[in-house]
Amino acid sequence: MKIFTVENIRLADLYTIQNEPISSDQLMERASSLCVEWIFSNCKHHTKFAIFCGNGNNGGDGFAIARMLYLKGFDIDVFINKEQLKFSNEALINYNRLKDISGISLIDFHDVSTYNFDEKTVIIDALFGTGLSRSPEGIFKTVIEVLNSKNNPKISIDIPSGLFADQMNDENSTIFKADYTLTFQFWKKSFLHPETGIFAGKVIVLDINLTQEFIENTQTDDFVIDDEIILNIFKIRQDFAHKGTYGKSIIVGGSYGKIGAVVLATKSALKTGSGLTFALAPNCGYEILQTSAPEAMFIKGGEKFINQIEEVENAVYGIGPGLGTEKETVKALLEFIENHQSPLILDADALNIISKDKSYLKLIPKRSIITPHPKEFERLFGKTENSFERLDLAKTKAKELGIYIVLKDHHTQVVTPEGAVFYNVTGNSGLAKGGSGDILTGIITSLLAQRYSEEKAAIFGVWLHGKAADFAAEKHSKEAMQPTDVINELGNVFLYLNKKATTQL
Structure with missing residues (x-):
């Protein structure tokens, strides 16, 4: 799925209005009705909605949602700024449709502090949309x-009010903190970064x-990895x-005491x-590896830590899990990557070794x-x-070095x-445990060995890793799931993929 900027989303709306054809208020009605369908299906234990509407099109969505929820039998209170009743054209249309419905109360923003937010009330935020440019x-x-400050369930329409769609907010910005965000057509970039995504809660993309x-036909450099992308890979x-x-x-x-990392990567x-599949590890891990992963072959790379890395023809190397940073290991790694021509997967201590001297970065094979x-x-x-600046730097370095960077985060990039x-x-967040990264190394190494391109191996790898973790969390909980549970769920992910892929044939 493509990620569009605010400007491209605006152009997509305009193009649809001009070419479907559909009027702008009809498009708003379509979007609002999809919100209502989701709310009706997921908020059945609540009877009242307090809907906060601004003066722009986001407020227009809120007015339309209020009307539709009222017709479904819910109690509706709509909050507006009565000091400034100047609306956008589409918001005005929906405000006029709403204001004469006797069962819907129109309440001034200034009364919010004395309003009774009882336990049956859901708060809906439709104050500002994606066009906001300041706090x-x-x-x-x-x-x-x-x-x-309220503990009621909170839903934002399209984007949490106060949150910028394409960039970081200022440190002291005031932003609505939603439990759910019902967004239209596209993910917004800010939903995918930890500093800003925390305000969006669970994101529901409505088509x-x-x-x-x-x-x-509209170009972008930003994408969300969805099932469509994966099924094409x-x-x-x-x-x-x-x-x-x-x-x-x-x-x-x-290395001594860190053989488990190699076990996890090998098994994945x-x-x-x-x-x-081969495990190239020090001899102190021989019995552990042969017992825990008997399907893999063992290559001795030293006694208690690796001091040599053997070159095997036509093999793909995933280097780093539990590697350690002993002097002999550093020497072995640098010599190997300097002379190795094919793409590698580098993680953990392999990266820590390379980080000791910036000149080592140039040794990484293209x-x-x-x-x-x-x-x-x-x-x-x-x-x-x-994280926005980090991503920009990652793009610069990926281009400069001619490599792929899998930047691990809540939404890995x-x-x-x-x-x-x-x-x-x-x-x-069940992946926030030691060993999770070792599994990802093993997955991507395996995919690259199977002749997926570097780009496809990285994309498919992070998706597989996350999907298996989602299956594991459903069975064991985020708290109790272990990296081995993630490995054990990879088979179920492939069953899921094979079923989807064969259904499409």
Whole structure:
């Protein structure tokens, strides 16, 4: 799914209005009715809605939603700024449709502090849309602060009021904090960054049927990884294939006390479909690896830590899990990557070693995939003020070095050398445990070995990792799920994919 800027979303609306054709108020009615369908299905235990409407088109959505919910039998109170009843054209149309309905109360913003928000009340935010260019002030600021202090369920329409769609807000901005955001057609970039996405809660993307011609023909560098992208990447396993068809994966890592990291990466490579899988680790991990992952072959790389990395023809290397930073290990890694020509997957201590000297970055083979978390990224490339700046720096470095950067975060970003960014929306906070990154290394290594391109291996890899984590959380909870549970769910993700892929044939 493409991510559009506010300006391109506006143009998409306009193109739809001109070419469907449909009037702007009819498009608003379509969007509002989809919101109402979702609210009706998900808020059945609530009887009252307090809907806060601004003067622009976001407020128009709120007026339309209020009218439709009232007709479904809910108690509706609509809050407006009675000191300034100057609306946009579409908002005015829906305000006029609403104001004469005797069962709907119109309440002034100034009365919000004395309003009875009982336990059956849902708060709906329709104050500001995506066109906001500065932090809310005056009565709007007061209203948002009062609403944020309430424990009632909160829903924002299109975007939480006060939140910018395409950029960071100022540190002291006043922003409505939603539990759910019902957004139209596209993810907004700010939903996908930790500093700003926290205000959106769970994002529900509603397809309001904007003209596909415009969407397909409008360029963007930002994408959300959705099922459509994945099904275009996923290759169904062929009946007459053999183990050589699906490549050689070599997981390089481990040191005394850190063999578990290699076990996790090796098992995830196996579970992702690698034809031949090797673990290149120190001899102290031999029995552990052969017992826990008997399907993989062992290559000795040292005694208690790695001091040599063997070159195996036509193999894909995933290097870093539990590697350590011993002097001999550093020497072995740098010698290997300097002489290795094919793309690698580098993670964890491999990245920590490279970060010791900026000149080491130039040793990374072109089109390799590195998978840093934010702190590892900072060691490699320097400190940034926020995740937006970090992403900009990642785009610069991916292009400069000719590599793919998988920037791990709540919504992991795959950054390509060409400047495209793919945000992953699978996964959950249950992955915030040691070992999760080792699994991702094994998955991407396996996919690259199976001859997925570097870009597709990275995109597919982060999606698989997150989807398996979502399945694991459903079974075990985010708190109790373990990295091994994520590995065990990879099979169920492939069953899900095969079913979807064969249904489409």
